[in-house]
Amino acid sequence: MTQQKLKIIGERVNPGFRSTKALFDNSDIDGIQLLAKKQQDAGADYININIGSRALTDIGFMADVIKGIQDAVDIPLSFDFPSFDVQKICLETYDQDKAGGQKPIINSISEHREDMMDALSIRPSKVIIMASERLEDGAGKANKKAEEVYGVARRLSERLIDKFNLDRDDIIIDISITTLASDTEGLIRMALDGMALIHNDSDLKGVHMIGGISNVGMMLPKKAVDGSPLKNSIERAFTTLACPQGFDMVLGTPWHDYSPLQEDHFVLNKFKEIIDLKGLDALRALRSLYKL
Amino acid sequence: MSTERKTLINYIVEMAEDEANALARKMLDNGYDPLELLSHCREAMDIVGSRYEQGEYFLPELMMAGEMLNDISGIAKPLIQHAGGEEKKKSLGTIVLGTVYGDLHDIGKNIVTFMLEINGYEVIDLGIDVPIAEFISAIEEHEPQVVALSGFLTLAFDSMKETVEAITAAGLRNKVKIMIGGGQVDEAIMFHTGADAFGLNALTAVSLCKGWMGEEATT
Numbered sequence: 001m002t003q004q005k006l007k008i009i010g011e012r013v014n015p016g017f018r019s020t021k022a023l024f025d026n027s028d029i030d031g032i033q034l035l036a037k038k039q040q041d042a043g044a045d046y047i048n049i050n051i052g053s054r055a056l057t058d059i060g061f062m063a064d065v066i067k068g069i070q071d072a073v074d075i076p077l078s079f080d081f082p083s084f085d086v087q088k089i090c091l092e093t094y095d096q097d098k099a100g101g102q103k104p105i106i107n108s109i110s111e112h113r114e115d116m117m118d119a120l121s122i123r124p125s126k127v128i129i130m131a132s133e134r135l136e137d138g139a140g141k142a143n144k145k146a147e148e149v150y151g152v153a154r155r156l157s158e159r160l161i162d163k164f165n166l167d168r169d170d171i172i173i174d175i176s177i178t179t180l181a182s183d184t185e186g187l188i189r190m191a192l193d194g195m196a197l198i199h200n201d202s203d204l205k206g207v208h209m210i211g212g213i214s215n216v217g218m219m220l221p222k223k224a225v226d227g228s229p230l231k232n233s234i235e236r237a238f239t240t241l242a243c244p245q246g247f248d249m250v251l252g253t254p255w256h257d258y259s260p261l262q263e264d265h266f267v268l269n270k271f272k273e274i275i276d277l278k279g280l281d282a283l284r285a286l287r288s289l290y291k292l
Numbered sequence: 293m294s295t296e297r298k299t300l301i302n303y304i305v306e307m308a309e310d311e312a313n314a315l316a317r318k319m320l321d322n323g324y325d326p327l328e329l330l331s332h333c334r335e336a337m338d339i340v341g342s343r344y345e346q347g348e349y350f351l352p353e354l355m356m357a358g359e360m361l362n363d364i365s366g367i368a369k370p371l372i373q374h375a376g377g378e379e380k381k382k383s384l385g386t387i388v389l390g391t392v393y394g395d396l397h398d399i400g401k402n403i404v405t406f407m408l409e410i411n412g413y414e415v416i417d418l419g420i421d422v423p424i425a426e427f428i429s430a431i432e433e434h435e436p437q438v439v440a441l442s443g444f445l446t447l448a449f450d451s452m453k454e455t456v457e458a459i460t461a462a463g464l465r466n467k468v469k470i471m472i473g474g475g476q477v478d479e480a481i482m483f484h485t486g487a488d489a490f491g492l493n494a495l496t497a498v499s500l501c502k503g504w505m506g507e508e509a510t511t
Binding site: 083 | 355356478
């Protein structure tokens with residue numbers, strides 16, 4: 001199968017990774033720069049920046065991290081914090097010239113945080129929109145159906161295009177990839193079907209679709225029963241099914257392999273089976289991936 | 293250890309859900325004390341939990357064991373109530389728990405709920421994306437000793453802070469201990485939110501509650 005190369009937003013500048021947390025704890029800007037550079041060298045198209053809780057308690061540190069990273073890499077950045085105030089600091093600190101004139105990414109806006117769209121007045125940016133939750137009766141609700149994912153993607157995209165004059169190329173829809181190990185409600189199936197609906201909507205032609213790929217294979221053992229590396233095979237099983245539906249970007253680790261699996265791959269075939277199941281049936285099938 | 297007890301624990305630990313269910317039902321049909329049966333389930337869960345901690349078991353096993361326990365509890369609990377509401381007496385304390393507003397994650401919260409319940413606490417689970425007012429009214433209604441705020445997204449930190457502030461404003465803060473968990477919580481976030489403690493996993497949540505409310509002396 002020929003496939004367009006996935007664009008990668010490097011995910012490693014995030015205290016969720018233990019080694020990165022140590023860099024943040026020590027305010028080690030040199031180490032953070034090296035980590036950003038390593039991601040660019042491995043093929044990252046963007047560097048995502050998530051400094052965790054410190055964004056709330058020490059906003060100056062966020063600016064230091066952005067400046068430090070921009071001294072080390074010449075690719076654009078993605079700012080991962082769902083707050084207007086934090087995005088404001090990020091967008092004001094960002095030096096577009098150092099990224100070859102490329103716009104940053106606001107990561108992310110959801111239907112119940114539409115006010116964050118105002119951050120677009122600070123500087124032109126690309127926007128990641130969250131399609132996994134919707135606004136209903138004034139509150140955010142988790143989507144459970146592909147039609148709901150598609151509905152949110154369409155409403156938010158329309159708003160960004162009509163009200164904020166965004167190009168479709170600047171809209172990135174996060175279809176939200178659930179952890180397979182806990183997906184007893186068919187949420188991965190929902191994401192894939194939602195993607196297909198978005199992909200087939202001519203009004204949305206040109207928008208991008210992304211997901212945090214590292215989630216999908218989490219909390220499982222290292223090896224599948226066939227000896228293949230389980231986490232990465234699950235990630236690749238997901239991209240194998242998602243890319244034909246228009247999935248063209250990942251938030252992931254640039255030195256990991258996200259290429260499609262062969263059609264007869266054991267993990268791919270199990271993955272297909274699991275995502276069509278729910279409840280204990282899904283867990284039982286999942287267990288057969290790593291337990292004889 | 294009686295054979296039935298040993299076998300039931302073994303079935304749960306080894307993920308033999310059909311066998312575990314059938315045996316539990318048979319034991320209860322034969323007049324086995326439902327509370328004692330549930331305490332065997334807790335023993336089994338302790339083993340599953342420790343295998344999980346040691347990297348021998350993974351999230352699916354935790355969830356499967358949880359489902360098995362739910363099923364068995366479903367059969368056993370009506371019998372306990374029938375026997376005179378002893379279960380209520382057994383509760384070591386009450387915890388009001390929920391994922392704060394703006395955040396929809398529930399896996400961690402569900403595991404914490406489950407671990408607290410099998411350790412003898414009564415958990416009022418308010419669900420996900422819980423409005424502040426709902427926490428307040430649940431505290432007023434259930435008078436818990438502990439409030440547990442869960443959140444995975446970074447935006448949850450502000451929701452947690454606002455929830456704690458509202459609990460204070462409602463005059464309820466000195467009546468409850470507040471613990472936070474989920475995602476990337478740490479000491480800085482604990483101070484930011486005004487909580488009393490934080491936990492990185494469900495076992496810490498149980499330890500915190502044991503510290504605050506005590507634990508059963510015997511099993």
